[in-house]
Amino acid sequence: MLLIGRDLSPFVRRTAIVMATVNVPFERQVLAAIEDGAQLAPHTPLGRVPVLILEDGETLIDSAAIIDHILEVGDPTQALLPATGYDRRRVLYLCAIATGAMEKGVASSYERFRRPRELIHGPWLDRLFDQARGGLAALEAALGERDWLHGDAMTLADIYAVVLYDFMQIIDLPRLAETAHVALPALSARLNALPAFQDHRFIPASA
Numbered sequence: 001m002l003l004i005g006r007d008l009s010p011f012v013r014r015t016a017i018v019m020a021t022v023n024v025p026f027e028r029q030v031l032a033a034i035e036d037g038a039q040l041a042p043h044t045p046l047g048r049v050p051v052l053i054l055e056d057g058e059t060l061i062d063s064a065a066i067i068d069h070i071l072e073v074g075d076p077t078q079a080l081l082p083a084t085g086y087d088r089r090r091v092l093y094l095c096a097i098a099t100g101a102m103e104k105g106v107a108s109s110y111e112r113f114r115r116p117r118e119l120i121h122g123p124w125l126d127r128l129f130d131q132a133r134g135g136l137a138a139l140e141a142a143l144g145e146r147d148w149l150h151g152d153a154m155t156l157a158d159i160y161a162v163v164l165y166d167f168m169q170i171i172d173l174p175r176l177a178e179t180a181h182v183a184l185p186a187l188s189a190r191l192n193a194l195p196a197f198q199d200h201r202f203i204p205a206s207a
C-alpha cells in the first residue's frame with residue numbers, strides 16, 4: 001500500500017500512526033497537497049492528502065475512510081475502536097473533538113499563511129483559533145489525571161489527541177497558553193516514544 005502525504009498534516013500523520021500501530025505495512029510518498037498539487041491530482045479530485053493506494057490499485061481518500069479500512073483489516077480485536085455501545089460512542093466523541101480541532105487548526109493556518117495579509121478577516125480567524133483551542137481544552141479536561149482518554153489502554157482517541165496536540169505546537173497556534181496543558185503534553189511525550197509515532201512525525205527543514 002502507498003500512503004501519500006506528509007506528516008505535517010495531522011490527517012496524514014494520524015493515518016500513518018494508525019497503520020503502524022496495527023502493523024499494516026505501507027510505503028510513503030511524501031507530497032505536499034498544495035506545492036505538489038500536480039503530482040497529487042491524478043489520485044484525488046479534491047487535491048487533498050492523505051490518499052491511500054491499495055495493492056490492487058484501488059484508491060482511498062479522507063483519513064477517516066482510510067482509517068476505517070485499516071481498522072477493518074488490521075485491528076480484528078477492535079482494540080483501537082470498540083465495536084459497540086457506550087465505549088464506541090465515547091471514543092468516537094473524543095475523536096470527533098480532535099478531528100474538529102484539527103480542521104480548525106489547519107483552516108487557521110491557511111488563513112494566516114496563505115491568504116494575503118490585507119484580506120485576512122480578524123474575527124473569522126479568531127473564531128478558528130477559539131474552536132481549535134476549545135477542542136484541545138476539552139481533550140485536556142477529558143484526560144485529566146487518567147492514563148488514557150477512555151478505558152485502560154490506548155484507543156484511536158489517544159492517537160488523535162496527541163497528533164492534534166503536536167500539530168498545534170508546530171503551527172504555534174496563538175494564545176495556546178491560555179489553557180494550562182498538563183495531561184496532553186504528558187500523553188504526547190509517552191506516545192511519541194513509541195516507534196509508530198517516532199517513525200511518522202514532521203521534522204522541519206533546518207533553518
Ligand SMILES: N[C@@H](CCC(=O)N[C@@H](CS)C(=O)NCC(=O)O)C(=O)O
Pocket residue numbers: 008009010011033034047048049050061062063064106
Ligand atoms: N477530511 C480530510 C481533510 C484532509 C485535509 O484537509 N488535508 C489537508 C492537509 S492537512 C489538505 O490536503 N489541504 C489542501 C487543500 O485543502 O487544498 C481528511 O481527513 O483526510
